Amino acid sequence: MTDKIAIIGFGNIAKAIITPLLDRKLILPENVFCVVNSKKSLENIKKNYIYKINVFESSSKDSKIIWDCNFKLLSVKPQQLKDITEADNIKTKDNLLVSILAGVSINKLTQKFPNHKCVRVVTNIPITVGKGLTGIAWGEKITKDQKEFTKKLFENTSKIYEFTEDYLDIFLALTSSAPAIIALFIEALSDGGLSGGLPKMLSEELVMEMILGTISLIKEKKLTTTELKNLVTSPGGTTISALRVLEKKSVRSALIESIVSASNRSKEFS
Ligand SMILES: NC(=O)c1ccc[n+]([C@@H]2O[C@H](COP(=O)([O-])OP(=O)(O)OC[C@H]3O[C@@H](n4cnc5c(N)ncnc54)[C@H](OP(=O)(O)O)[C@@H]3O)[C@@H](O)[C@H]2O)c1
Structure with missing residues (x-):
């Protein structure tokens, strides 16, 4: 579905979204670049995660590589967002950032990630068993390909509903x-x-x-x-x-x- 995908925060929900895509070979493990906060999580993923994906600790220099991926999934806790900073020298164009953070508006995301078009998604825990529900609100100027990419992330594990952002809270x-x-x-x-x-x-x-x-x-x-x-x-x-x-x-x-x-x-x- 895409060459590379960066995942900022590889916790419960990110795993639930990405693992079925890896299972179905829609993404290859070598094309997944994820960053986590702690050494403990890094080692845990390297040792126990079933796929050999690329994983970095947020404080490492190597983690900057994630900003070279067109497509990003943002999946840290809302309170951890303050610690994420967009790289200065982003080489790629048409960057898309799909956020699953509860209560963080597209406006706020766009201010924080000015070199990205932003999409806000609400999904739920039954995606873990392929029975999820996902609501999507599109930011401005999202291309057809970017919409398709976003839907592909969730369509295997959930029913998708497209809304304006004001419906996402309910x-x-x-x-x-x-x-x-x-x-x-x-x-x-x-x-x-x-x-x-x-x-x-x-x-x-x-x-x-x-x-x-x-x-x-x-x-x-x-x-x-x-x-x-x-x-x-x-x-x-x-x-x-x-x-x-x-x-x-x-x-x-x-x-x-x-x-x-x-x-x-x-x-x-x-
Ligand atoms: N849980 C739910 O039912 C649910 C449902 C829908 C949506 N959501 C949303 O999904 C998001 C993630 O939830 P979750 O339950 O998956 O959380 P989680 O399991 O705690 O995962 C958070 C991930 O973010 C990483 N992280 C923290 N600070 C970071 C930083 N500065 N740079 C890079 N990575 C960092 C953490 O790494 P470490 O492990 O090293 O700290 C961890 O991998 C939340 O925003 C939540 O609103 C949750």
Whole structure:
């Protein structure tokens, strides 16, 4: 898909994005140039990462080579961005920088990397298993090839949605933060099973299979969520009794607020 790609920060998410591309030979290991902050990470990648990619410590002179790659994936933590400085003497033209940093605007990226066209991407942790969701907001003057390159980075592991930048905060809340909410749900429902005397493992398995089955039913039968709810809620029955408890405890409102809060927090970061 490209000759060379530089990766600034090779942590969990960068690995989840790049490894499937290496698996499919869409990128060759010798064409991947990544930089990490610590010697420990450098040695860990050299010793344990399944592909022999080029890896440098950020303080080393050799790491400057990354600025000669047209395509860059920026994947440090937002608070680590201050430590990254664009090289003065960039030789290549038409440089593209794809950032996955939460809450860092295209405007800020363009100011920090003036020799790059910048793209802002929000992706989520299920990309690790090829079931991710990726939202992309394009900066100015991105070429057709650069758009294609960006999409190729994510299309093997996620569904792609293109947005204007103002939607990325709510997209992040719904897709990137909400897996933690779902995990909390699974944990709490399983504890309900535990309270009823089921072993922990079995309880968790039942909850997860129930969630998968419910989603399949909604999708395959093209049901609305209200139709699904009505299907399993009989007058005076067990389900309405359970739903009453949730309404009494304002769970619906708490969930809405949790997403709004995550989105607002993302806005605060930018
Ligand atoms: N985690 C998620 O669920 C998720 C989901 C979507 C997007 N994101 C975004 O993805 C980004 C990365 O998250 P992550 O979970 O992959 O973080 P991570 O595992 O902590 O990885 C950060 C990487 O950046 C490197 N780094 C730090 N300072 C650097 C510097 N000055 N120069 C070069 N490399 C440097 C770190 O190297 P060392 O190991 O040596 O410190 C590490 O390889 C974040 O901005 C986050 O907002 C995260």
